[in-house]
Amino acid sequence: MRFFNTEGPIKQDKHYFLPPLERWDLAQVLTLIDQEKYFLLHAPRQTGKTTCLLALMEYLNREGRYLALYANIETAQPARENVELAMTGIVQTLANSAHFWLGDSAPQALAREVLAEQSATVALGQFLARWCAQSPRPTVLLLDEVDALVGDTLISLLRQLRAGYSQRPTGFPQTVILCGVRDLRDYRIHSSSEAPITGGSAFNINIKAKSLRLGDFNAAExxxxxxxxTAETGQVFAPETLDRVWTLTQGQPWLVNALAYETCFEMPEGRDRSRPIGLEMIEQAKENLILRRVTHLDQLADKLREPRVRRVIEPMLAGTALGEVPEDDIQYLIDLGLCRMAPGRGLTIANPIYREVLPRILTFTPQASLPQIAPTWLNPDASLNADRLLSAFLVFWRQHGQPLLGSAAYHEIAPHLVLMAFLHRVANGEGTLEREYAIGSGRMDLCLRYGAVTLGIELKVWRDGAPDPLAEGLVQLDGYLAGLGLDAGWLVIFDRRAGQPPIAERTGSVETRSPQGRHIRVVRA
Incomplete structure (x- = not known):
């Protein structure tokens, strides 16, 4: 029985799949190859790049006009800037790949010969030149994980490809496709210390013809x-479930497969093939993936530590403008698949699951730092009492707010993260906490759902040189509560101006009415 794949390239006899070559413009790719072009394929991790390259290799070799070879050169990454070690590894990888994929052992003997005779700075080029000269057909080389290389190693690879470019197609590959997460036009050749040592790429300037991006699935896909x-097992997805998977993932291939695998093969109710896959099962699967911090989502946590990621994500979460964030930083997040440019909205988080995961990751340390808190916000019947919750939060904030702010990874939104950590403790598996945030909105909105109670909360920050955000916040909160169908909510204003009294002294709350007459508890903290 086939299943949804979340690890490595597709195997058509084992996995559900979409035809890989239909995910990009095959006619365009074949034209570039016929024209002897060198080009790039890039896309975020776990979107199907390797599957597409392998499918292209198989197609070209079956067609018979070209000899195509796929090779993953990530094995050279541990060499870092040791060019001799890295180039030796790459040449050996190409030779071994030819033996595995093409059944040709001659390149292995050729590799030994070249490596014994040539220096590292020309070994790759010499190997390719001799291999192509012996090939009965023009060669097409598909190099995967190129952007795993750094510094002098990457420079050497690109320069050797450029040096042999004029010898194509009889004395060098007719086409080379470089594949990775990033577009080479955005590469900055880095040393091991991540300090840029050149600007851009000679390969990019001189011989790169085009850069293709492998997109996410569309709704139909x-x-x-x-x-x-459904065709394999007879188990159906309710129509609204199909729509929900698209909404949650926005077609990110790994997320689509992971949600479906979790639902249909991990959850007991989903393994009952007579039972349709409903919305509640998909929501539970999403929550399971987030709570387990599966590898794909855990990689986001690692990326959030990078300064160039923080420079973009922190203002997005705070709802402030990006300011003078470098264009390269924005493009980097788009290449990673963490963000996307949404028509009419500008830069946004790529999908609702990532939107949910990012704040959860950032609140992990503050949540772990929370003291033991008695659930005084619960009624005797275990339902949520919003008034008691507010009282509990005020006590908590006065006692623990100041020291906990230092546990938050992103200083500018530290109050947001600590409040969310507190609310996660309140939800405690019995409720959910939803978030909304967007560049330039000036706020973050939270929705706590606990049993029959829904609580809408808006977070604002009062910074130096800015007016009191109360009036603007009340107007914005009206709109948010209207969308939730609520007639009451909280407006929390964090005073981050310099020279303010200690948190314990300035924290308090008052009742007021919004412009549309809703009951609002204004918390100043």
Whole structure:
């Protein structure tokens, strides 16, 4: 029985899949190859790049006009800037790949010969030149994980490809496709210490013809992939479930497969093939993936520590403008698949699951730092009492707010993160905490759902040189509560101006009415 794949390239006899070569413009790719072009394929991790390259290699070799070879050169990454070690590894990888994929052992003997005779700075170029000269057909080389290389190693690879470019197609590959997460036009050749040592790439300037990006699934493709399971097992997805998978993932291929695998193969109710896959099962699967911090989502946590990621994500969470964030930083997040440019909205988080995961990751340390808190916000019947919750929060904030601010990774939104950590403790598996945030909105909105109670909360920050955000916050909160169908909520204003009294002295709350007459508890903290 086939299943949804979340690890490595697709195997068509084992996995549900969409035809890989239909995910990009095959006619365009073939034209570039016919024209002897060198070009790039880039996309975020776990979107199907390797599957597409392998499918292209198989197609070209089956067609018979070209000899195509795929090789993953990530094995050279541990060499870092040791060019001799890295180039030796790359040449050996190419030779071993030819033996594995093409059944040709001659390149292995050729590799030994070249490495014994040539220096590292020309070994790759010499190997390719001799291999191509002996090939009965023009060669197409598909190099995967190129951007795993750094510094002098990457420079040497690109320069050797450029040096042999004029010898194509009889004395060098007719086409080389470089594949990785990033577009080479955005590469900055870095040393091991991450300090840029050159600007841009000679390969990019001189011989790169085009850069292709492998996109996410569209809504129809998500539906088609899920219905592969229905065709195989007879288990159906409710129409609204198909729509929900698309909404949650926005077609990110790993997320689509992971949600479906969790639902259909991990959850007991989903393994009952007579039972349709409903919305509640998909929501539970999403929560399971987030709570387990599966590898794909855990990689986001690692990226959030990078300064160039923080420079973009922190103002997004705070709802402030990006300011003078370098264009390269924004493009880096788009290449990672963490953000996307949304028509009419500008830069946004790529999908709702990532939008949910990012704040959860950032609140992990503050949540772990929380003291033991008695659930005084619960009624005798275990339902949530919003008034008691407010009282508990005020006590908590006065006692623990100041020291906990230092536990937050992103200083500018430290109050937001500590409050969310507190609310996660309140939810405690019995409720949910939803978040909304966007560049330039000037706020973050939270929705706590606990049993029959829904609480809408808006977070604002009062900074030096700015007016009191109360009036603007009340107007914005009206709109948020209207969307939730609520007639009451909280407006929390964190005073981050210099020279303010200690948190314990300035924290308090008052009742007021919004412009549309809703009951609002204004918390100043």
């Amino acid at each position: 998500v539906r088609a992939l899920l219905q592969e399971h």
